Amino acid sequence: EAGVTQFPSHSVIEKGQTVTLRCDPISGHDNLYWYRRVMGKEIKFLLHFVKESKQDESGMPNNRFLAERTGGTYSTLKVQPAELEDSGVYFCASSQYGFSNSPLHFGNGTRLTVT
Amino acid sequence: AQTVTQSQPEMSVQEAETVTLSCTYDTSESDYYLFWYKQPPSRQMILVIRQEAYKQQNATENRFSVNFQKAAKSFSLKISDSQLGDAAMYFCAYRSPNSGYALNFGKGTSLLVTP
Numbered sequence: 001e002a003g004v005t006q007f008p009s010h011s012v013i014e015k016g017q018t019v020t021l022r023c024d025p026i027s028g029h030d031n032l033y034w035y036r037r038v039m040g041k042e043i044k045f046l047l048h049f050v051k052e053s054k055q056d057e058s059g060m061p062n063n064r065f066l067a068e069r070t071g072g073t074y075s076t077l078k079v080q081p082a083e084l085e086d087s088g089v090y091f092c093a094s095s096q097y098g099f100s101n102s103p104l105h106f107g108n109g110t111r112l113t114v115t
Numbered sequence: 116a117q118t119v120t121q122s123q124p125e126m127s128v129q130e131a132e133t134v135t136l137s138c139t140y141d142t143s144e145s146d147y148y149l150f151w152y153k154q155p156p157s158r159q160m161i162l163v164i165r166q167e168a169y170k171q172q173n174a175t176e177n178r179f180s181v182n183f184q185k186a187a188k189s190f191s192l193k194i195s196d197s198q199l200g201d202a203a204m205y206f207c208a209y210r211s212p213n214s215g216y217a218l219n220f221g222k223g224t225s226l227l228v229t230p
Contacts, residue, residue, distance in 0.1 A: 003159070031216070033216070033218075035218070035220075040222070041222065042119070042219075042220045042221060042222050042223075043206065043218075043220040043223075044220075045217035045218060045219070048216045048217070055216065056216060056217065058217070059217065091160065093160075098216055103150075103162045103165065104162070104218065106152075106159060106160035106161070107159065108157070108158040108159045109158055109160075
């Protein structure tokens with residue numbers, strides 16, 4: 001079984017540019033999550049999809065961030081325009097069920113550097 | 116919001132020895148779940164162990180066990196017979212049915228295993 005895959009693994013962009021991160025969850029997992037870890041801080045929840053619907057987007061920092069999951073398969077997270085404070089590692093995770101004890105399967109993360 | 120505190124940014128253990136990583140959390144809820152995740156240098160975060168708050172018995176998974184003290188809001192991870200492959204970043208996380216599906220993470224503890 002293929003795990004959660006994320007593209008790219010590393011992205012370096014200039015402030016003001018746009019970047020799109022992609023996440024392919026494990027096949028059959030309806031639940032998809034985005035998290036972010038800023039250097040030296042906790043990993044923070046961004047949002048949760050159930051299939052193509054946004055179940056919870058309370059963690060999205062501002063309207064420069066747009067997440068989509070068209071068709072309920074892979075998801076993209078676009079940052080436009082990027083700011084310096086957006087630098088960090090963006091993790092995607094998926095789970096088969098939405099229960100609180102349902103384990104999340106994480107991808108390797110995308111390291112975003114905004115200069 | 117629930118907070119998770121890992122007071123040890125770095126820990127070191129010799130191969131075959133035992134190490135305990137600490138985690139405390141702050142919550143007013145009675146029903147929740149606690150997790151330890153491991154992120155090796157390859158970066159994919161994997162679930163090590165989980166504990167349901169309603170269970171008094173401490174969870175164990177082979178060489179990994181937890182000491183769950185609900186009244187003290189403490190959830191430490193014990194790694195017995197440490198192996199070189201245990202070297203990783205370890206994250207403690209909290210999840211509650213009442214707070215959506217967001218995992219609340221601590222800042223992590225970097226574990227070094229020496230031969």
